[in-house]
Each structure stands twice: as structure tokens, then as C-alpha cells.
Amino acid sequence: MPLTLATQSPGEPEIFASLQGEGPSAGMPVAFLRLSRCNLACQWCDTAYTWHFAGDERPHRSGETFDRKTNQIVMGEEDVARRIAALGQNRLVITGGEPLLQAGALATLLEHLPDMAVEVETNGTVAAPPRLDVRIDQYNVSPKLAHSGNPADLALLPERLDAYAADPRAWFKFVIAAPGDVDEVLALKARYRFRPGHVFLMPEGTDSATLRAREEWLAPLCLEHGFRMSDRLHIHLYGDTRGT
Ligand SMILES: C[S@@+](CC[C@H](N)C(=O)[O-])C[C@H]1O[C@@H](n2cnc3c(N)ncnc32)[C@H](O)[C@@H]1O
Ligand SMILES: Nc1nc2[nH]cc(C(=O)O)c2c(=O)[nH]1
Numbered sequence: 168m169p170l171t172l173a174t175q176s177p178g179e180p181e182i183f184a185s186l187q188g189e190g191p192s193a194g195m196p197v198a199f200l201r202l203s204r205c206n207l208a209c210q211w212c213d214t215a216y217t218w219h220f221a222g223d224e225r226p227h228r229s230g231e232t233f234d235r236k237t238n239q240i241v242m243g244e245e246d247v248a249r250r251i252a253a254l255g256q257n258r259l260v261i262t263g264g265e266p267l268l269q270a271g272a273l274a275t276l277l278e279h280l281p282d283m284a285v286e287v288e289t290n291g292t293v294a295a296p297p298r299l300d301v302r303i304d305q306y307n308v309s310p311k312l313a314h315s316g317n318p319a320d321l322a323l324l325p326e327r328l329d330a331y332a333a334d335p336r337a338w339f340k341f342v343i344a345a346p347g348d349v350d351e352v353l354a355l356k357a358r359y360r361f362r363p364g365h366v367f368l369m370p371e372g373t374d375s376a377t378l379r380a381r382e383e384w385l386a387p388l389c390l391e392h393g394f395r396m397s398d399r400l401h402i403h404l405y406g407d408t409r410g411t
């Protein structure tokens with residue numbers, strides 16, 4: 168079963184080397200693999216081109232729709248593995264879209280890869296089957312709050328969040344756009360047994376000025392409530408650009 172990937176330009180799969188810009192391994196040099204498709208529809212999603220295709224009725228704030236043909240590419244697992252290996256990194260971040268929607272093909276891909284540490288960026292609504300899960304070193308789980316525009320019954324699945332909270336490989340990364348969003352995280356913290364030190368708050372934003380302005384009020388809230396803060400290093404370095 169092949170993989171469906173996002174594209175950095177027409178015909179060019181989104182497989183690239185960069186610094187991990189977010190979360191617990193921010194600053195690490197890594198290989199990135201970005202897959203196509205998502206089961207949610209965040210109105211501020213910075214990679215809507217992976218899932219918001221023409222004819223797709225799910226709402227997106229930008230109103231922009233992307234072409235299904237030029238914005239995704241189908242490749243065999245061995246070809247994808249060769250491209251990743253050619254980047255010469257010892258750590259892989261698998262993201263999307265929602266990468267765990269292609270769990271079967273991802274498990275096959277990892278069988279073809281050299282020994283690499285593997286991180287998965289996920290919205291926390293999908294479980295990795297055991298064949299894939301055994302190969303994952305780190306889950307960066309980003310459950311979606313009300314301001315994402317997703318219905319809570321689709322975005323926050325108690326059984327999944329309980330399982331990720333219990334997993335020492337999982338870190339939580341909540342996107343925050345306004346100070347009131349932190350109240351929602353506090354309610355989730357009271358409901359789920361997140362591990363101490365495993366919860367990050369990260370400002371919503373796709374430009375440096377927005378991130379900086381939001382970090383001014385986010386930093387004191389992190390101090391007050393004992394959350395870690397994540398910046399978005401890649402935005403400061405490269406802007407909101409595909410393949411970075
Ligand atoms: C594009 S998502 C892909 C992985 C998965 N679908 C998820 O949401 O975690 C990668 C990360 O970017 C975050 N993200 C997406 N758009 C953002 C934005 N406008 N500002 C800040 N973070 C954003 C997500 O919350 C997630 O942590
Ligand atoms: N440099 C860089 N770091 C990232 N960390 C998580 C990303 C993602 O889109 O999942 C991301 C990304 O797109 N670029």
C-alpha cells in the first residue's frame with residue numbers, strides 16, 4: 168500500500184531536512200516527512216494544502232482550496248525510505264495532515280528505513296496499531312481546543328487522550344490563540360492524567376510578529392500554571408513556507 172504525501176512544489180514530495188521547530192525536541196536537526204489528508208479541519212491549520220481540496224466541504228478560514236492532483240503525490244514505501252535516508256539525518260519527524268491515517272503504510276516504510284529515532288506529530292484522535300507503535304520513540308500530541316473550529320466530539324476523544332496521557336513517549340502541545348484558551352487546557356489537565364513536564368503551550372501564528380506578541384502574555388500563564396512554552400522556531404527562521 169503506497170503512501171500519499173504532501174508536496175513542496177508540484178511533483179516534489181514534502182521530504183526535507185530542517186530543525187525541529189516545536190515541542191520537546193525543538194532545535195534538533197531532523198528529516199521531515201509530510202503526509203496528505205486529515206480527519207479534522209482546524210480553521211487556522213498552517214498546512215491546509217494537505218487536506219483542503221477543491222470539492223471538500225469542510226470549512227477553512229482562508230476559503231482557499233487546493234488542487235488534489237498538484238498537492239499530493241503517491242509513492243511506494245521503498246522510494247520514500249530512500250529519499251529520507253538520502254537526507255543523512257538520524258531522526259525522523261512524521262507529520263501531515265494527520266499521519267496516523269496512513270498507519271499501515273507507515274509501518275512498512277519504517278521497516279525499510281535505517282535505524283532512526285522516530286517522532287510522530289498527531290492530533291491525538293487516532294491510535295497507531297502495534298506494528299507501527301513499536302517503532303515510535305516520541306509522540307507529539309496536539310489535541311484541538313474549541314477555537315480550532317472542530318466539534319469537541321471529533322477532536323477530543325477520551326479513550327485516546329487517556330492512552331496518550333499514560334504513555335511516557337507522549338508530549339502534549341496545545342495551540343493557544345487567546346489567553347482564555349488556557350482555561351480549556353486547565354480543564355483538560357483536571358480531567359486527564361498528563362505527566363508533569365509533558366504539557367506545552369504554543370502560540371497560534373504563522374509569522375514572527377504574531378508569535379512574539381502572543382508569547383508576551385503566554386509566558387506568564389505558563390509560569391503561573393506550570394506548563395512548558397513552545398516557540399515555533401521554523402517560522403522565525405523561514406516563515407510560513409512549505410518544506411521547512
Ligand atoms: C500541521 S499539524 C500536523 C500534525 C497533526 N495533524 C496535528 O495537528 O498535530 C503540526 C502541528 O502544527 C500545529 N499547527 C498547525 N497550524 C498552526 C498554527 N496556525 N499556529 C500554530 N500551530 C499550528 C498543530 O497543532 C500541530 O501541533
Ligand atoms: N521545522 C519544522 N518543525 C516542525 N515541527 C512540527 C512541524 C509540523 O508541521 O508538524 C514542523 C514543521 O513544519 N517545520
Ligand code: SF4
Pocket residue numbers: 205206207208209212213214215263264265290
Ligand atoms: S489536525 Fe493538524 S493537519 Fe489536521 S487540520 Fe488540524 S492542524 Fe491541520
Ligand SMILES: [Mg+2]
Pocket residue numbers: 213214
Ligand atoms: Mg508545521
